[in-house]
Amino acid sequence: MPVSLRSSRWITRSALAAITGMAGSIQGCAKQPAPADRVSQAVDSTSFRAHLEYLASDALEGRGTATRGGRLAAQYIATQFERIGLTPAGDSGTWYHQVPIVGLIPDPTMKTTGSVSRPLVYRQDYVAWSMKNADVVTAKAGAVFVGFGIVAPEYQWDDYAGADVKGRIVICLVNDPGLRDSTLFKGKVLTYYGRWTYKIEEAARHGAAGILMVHTTENATYPWTTVTASWTGEQVRLEVPETSLILAGWIKDSSATGLFAASGQDLVGLTKLAATRRFKPVPLSFGIDARIKSVVRHSATVNVMGRWDGTGPHKDEVILIGGHYDHFGIRTPVKGDSIYNGAEDNASGTAAVIATAEAFVKSGVHAGRSIVFCAFGAEESGLLGSQALAARPTVPLKQMAAMLNMDVTNLHGKTTDIAVLGAEQSTLGEIFAAAAKAESLKVTTNEEALTAGSFFRSDHFPFAKAGVPALSVEAGTDIVGKPAGWGTAQTKQYTEERYHQPQDEMLPWFSMLGTVQQIRVIARTALAVGAADGQPTWSAGSEFHEAGEKRLH
DSSP, X not given: OOOOOTTGGGSOHHHHHHHHTOHHHHTTOTTSOOHHHHHHHHOOHHHHHHHHHHHTSGGGGGGBTTSHHHHHHHHHHHHHHHHHTOEEOSGGGSSEEEEEEEEEEEEEEEEEEETSOEEEOBTTTEEEEESSSSSEEEEEEEEEEOTTOXXXXXXXXXXXXXXXXXXXXXEEESSOGGXXXXXXXTTTSOOGGGSHHHHHHHHHHTTOSEEEEEEXXXXXXXXXXXXXXXXXXXXXXXXXXXXXXXXXXXXXXXXHXXXXXXXXXXXXXXXXXXXXXXXXXXXXXXXXXEEEEEEEEEEEEEEEEEEXXXXXXXXXXXXXXXXXXXXXXXXXXXXXEEEEOOIIIIIHHHXXXXXXHHHHHHHTOOOSSEEEEEEESOSTTTSHHHHHHHHSOSSOGGGEEEEEEEOSOOOSOOBSEEEEESTTTBTHHHHHHHHHHHTTOEEEOOXXXXXXXXXXXXXXXXXXXXXXXXXXXXXXXXXXXXXXXXXXXXXXXHHHHTTTSTTOSOOTTOOSHHHHHHHHHHHHHHHHHHHSSXXXXXXXXXXXXXXXXXXXX
């Protein structure tokens, strides 16, 4: 549905001028196109295609994190930033922001103890990985069922209330209570409290020794095969201080149901109770005995960062425009192809970031605030590059006015619409909608993406979590010259046949016109944010509102 502009009081005259391209006429410069129009007209589809073709080529070997191909990609992006005329914005005056990482390939064994004593079968019943940077870890502890594992004061919700889980293994559901009761949380729209990453963080805050998350396709929004594919290979994470957690993992719904039944508990009934305010943590009569051997690899990747200086009174503040450059590298062959090129995900977004920078420099237009163009590393490993920058920013967080993300751009063709994640979260949504209107595009909302929690799955999210207003642009589906539903069908086909597969490679039918539209809207949005008197603000009902207030103080 269209994004509302009811709260457009935030958009100052200068910001509105930057969006609509009226600044030139306001200043009496009728002969020269307005700055926003100059940037828009400078977007070069041929240049974008060239960057896309190289980044998605076999020569870069799938741009795996901390691999030769990944390093070549980073060097290419830095070279392009230098060629364009940006200035380095990484560590110590370089193009690179360092991201230390550790990779662990898990080999776990697990059994239950107490009232139910039985071995659990890896991949069939569960997957698990070590939360310590050690070759071998062990955990033997009692288990506690903590419902959805959520502590959310703003929703008057505490699944850990009255329970001491220190040193225990917590078992919880993924998603949030709104999935079961539309009057709770945000109903069918997944909040961050529903994400598996949050569940692990909350368990650590309570001193748990481990966590097992009960998988159902409905709750997780993906099948068990995705779990076994994603969490049995190398697990890569940031080199950060360790928590109480020894292990984390998933347990299959049918396996968990059997264990609960054998111990005299009804998991189906407890799941229903967990979606009510009557739920209390349930100590279980069985425990978990686990041992995880890991092959540990310490390495590093980088974010590539270039700056285009602002010229206004807030030039020390920055607007981030970014997208991740990594993909999965070389893996098990599928249909004879072992290189996971990641053309759409996300050579397209990286090429778009470079092309956006080119448009600004070529047009000579500077925003009031500075713009930092950033290609993130290790997104596919869990948003690690963006997490690292949000945790150790090169510019203070209070000076980050906004983050605009490009992940999987539109290669299907020119559209009449454009989609975005996070429009309802902050006043950035209003700015984006006005920018889209200036490009004759209507803004639509991807309801399926909201339900699946897509807002929490790309590089804008760590900045939102740190309080920086953020958006991620998505493809529209109303493709010019194509029948109704064609764009939606193409998106579905990509998800089913090419997403995270070697088949996501440069295809002859790709059109650059849709991405060009997205770049133009992103550029206009950045100019508008740059021209505004104040930074964008979070909506009162956003779960990031509190973090946004803290960021500025």
